[in-house]
Amino acid sequence: MRRLFVGLTAVSVLAAATACGSSGSGSPDGTTTVEVGLVPIVDVAPLYLGEKKGFFGERGLKLSFSSAQGGAAIVPGVAGGQLDFGFSNMTSLMLAQSKGVPVKAVANGIASTGVRGGDFEALTVKGDSPVKSPGDLEGKKVAVNTLKNITETSVRASVSKAGGDPDEVDFVELAFDQMPAALDSGRVDAAMVVEPVLATVKGQGAREIASPMIDVSPKLTVAMYFTSTRYARENPEVVRKFQEATAESLAYADSHPDEVRGIITTYTKIPAGLLEKVTLPKWPAEPDRASLEELSRLGQEDGLFEQAPDLDELLP
Numbered sequence: 001m002r003r004l005f006v007g008l009t010a011v012s013v014l015a016a017a018t019a020c021g022s023s024g025s026g027s028p029d030g031t032t033t034v035e036v037g038l039v040p041i042v043d044v045a046p047l048y049l050g051e052k053k054g055f056f057g058e059r060g061l062k063l064s065f066s067s068a069q070g071g072a073a074i075v076p077g078v079a080g081g082q083l084d085f086g087f088s089n090m091t092s093l094m095l096a097q098s099k100g101v102p103v104k105a106v107a108n109g110i111a112s113t114g115v116r117g118g119d120f121e122a123l124t125v126k127g128d129s130p131v132k133s134p135g136d137l138e139g140k141k142v143a144v145n146t147l148k149n150i151t152e153t154s155v156r157a158s159v160s161k162a163g164g165d166p167d168e169v170d171f172v173e174l175a176f177d178q179m180p181a182a183l184d185s186g187r188v189d190a191a192m193v194v195e196p197v198l199a200t201v202k203g204q205g206a207r208e209i210a211s212p213m214i215d216v217s218p219k220l221t222v223a224m225y226f227t228s229t230r231y232a233r234e235n236p237e238v239v240r241k242f243q244e245a246t247a248e249s250l251a252y253a254d255s256h257p258d259e260v261r262g263i264i265t266t267y268t269k270i271p272a273g274l275l276e277k278v279t280l281p282k283w284p285a286e287p288d289r290a291s292l293e294e295l296s297r298l299g300q301e302d303g304l305f306e307q308a309p310d311l312d313e314l315l316p
Contacts, residue, residue, distance in 0.1 A: 032238055033062045036225075037074040037086035040067050040267050042120070042195050043110045043223060044087055046283055049256075049263045050249025059241040065267075079103055079228050084235075085242060089223045091150035094296055094309035102229040105315050106239055107246040109223035110281040111288065112213045119211045120281040121194045123158055126183060127205035131190060134210045135162030140189035143174040143182055150222070151192045153298050154212035161215050180204060196270050199277040216298060217291035224287060243316070250283040287315060 038044045050056055051063045066083060068074045074086040075096050087109055096103050113119045123142075125131045131140065137159055144151040156166035172188055179191040180200045192212060193201055202208075213220045225246060232239050253260050261275050270278070289311070296309055 031057070031060050031062050033064050034084040034238065034242065035064050035066055035082070037066045037068050037077050037083040039074070039087065042264055042268075042270075042278060043281060045260045045264050046249040046253035047087075047225075047246065048267055049253055049259060050245055052263065053249075053252065055248045055252070056242075056245040059245050061238070061241055061245060075101065075103065078226060078231075081228065081230070084231055084238075085225055085227050087223060087225050089150045090221060090292055090295060091153060091299055091304065093224065093226060093314060094292075094299060094311075095149075095304060097314045098305045098307050098309040103226050103314070104229050104232045105224040105226045105287070106232065107225040107243050107316070108221065108250060108284060108287050109225055111222060111284050111291075112211070112218070112220045113279065113282050114214060114218045116211045116214055117208055118279060119214055120198065120279045121154075121192070121211065121213050122198055122208040123155055123190055123192050123210040123212050124183065124198070124201050124206040124208055125190045126186070127207055129189065129207070131209060133162045134158040134212075135164035137190055138164050138168035139170070141170045141172050141187070143172050143179050143188040143191040145174065145176050145192075147171055147173045148302070148304055150295070151212075153295065153302055153304070154216050155192050155210075156302060157298055158210040158212040158215040162210070195278045195280075196274055198279065199274055202277070203274075217288070217294045219284075219288045220291045220295065221287040222281070247285050250285055254283045289315070 036047065038047070047063065056063055068077065074083065074088055075092060077083040078086040079101050093103060093105060123134060131137060142155060144155060152171055159166040159169055174182055176193060176197045179193055179197055182188045183191045183201060183206060184204050191201065213222060227239060257280055260280060264270060264275060265272060292311060296311065299305055300308055
């Protein structure tokens with residue numbers, strides 16, 4: 001798997017998108033290889049599984065995966081033509097679209113389970129913490145993986161619903177894999193974690209006090225696969241095939257959790273024992289428009305967007 005490191009500003013992304021074509025390439029047997037930017041996490045298991053099961057190959061596509069450290073690299077990589085498709089959380093895509101970055105969501109990614117206390121994400125505290133609910137977090141340090149993005153927006157929603165003032169919370173940016181130690185040592189009072197870090201902190205005795213993404217919307221569409229508007233315009237047949245194969249992969253993953261856990265071991269270093277305890281997200285075929293409208297509204301309240309994202313333009 002190739003690793004991708006990209007550090008482009010929105011302005012340079014626009015310039016690169018104008019100058020670069022797609023990176024998809026054909027072969028003598030008629031197969032088209034497409035570059036897909038992913039973060040190697042549980043969320044993207046359906047694509048690895050779909051590639052293995054032949055769902056993409058049956059449609060003449062071969063996936064070449066590029067591993068990135070996060071959506072901050074994937075979005076400009078796709079917009080600039082280095083990647084044909086990518087995976088990103090919806091707040092990052094809405095931020096990009098609202099700034100004029102030419103991105104277009106093409107297929108669903110992941111969604112919350114809708115089960116409070118049984119989701120793939122949670123707001124957690126130490127087992128002996130005096131914090132009982134998100135409303136108790138005023139004046140406390142709360143770790144999120146990225147400031148001013150989907151995790152912070154979600155925690156703010158939980159604090160508000162519990163009667164607290166999210167503006168009084170001290171949000172601290174910390175990588176997910178650093179959160180267990182920070183929470184255990186008391187460097188932060190709470191941590192917004194996703195799997196497999198959620199299973200790790202539970203193993204340390206941490207307690208869940210909220211399922212923030214469910215507080216945004218019970219069926220929140222958390223992330224989607226996307227391409228550039230130029231690639232979509234110039235390669236409509238490839239996009240259609242990618243959409244169809246991804247939809248089949250999502251449906252298969254949703255109904256075969258054991259195979260999902262098996263494929264995850266091939267592209268991550270998550271120990272098998274820990275993986276058994278991981279709560280998998282849902283992989284519905286279609287995004288939930290109402291949940292994205294709410295995520296957009298909350299993002300606007302939080303001051304994330306200079307102008308409101310256009311969901312009609314962004315969504316398939």
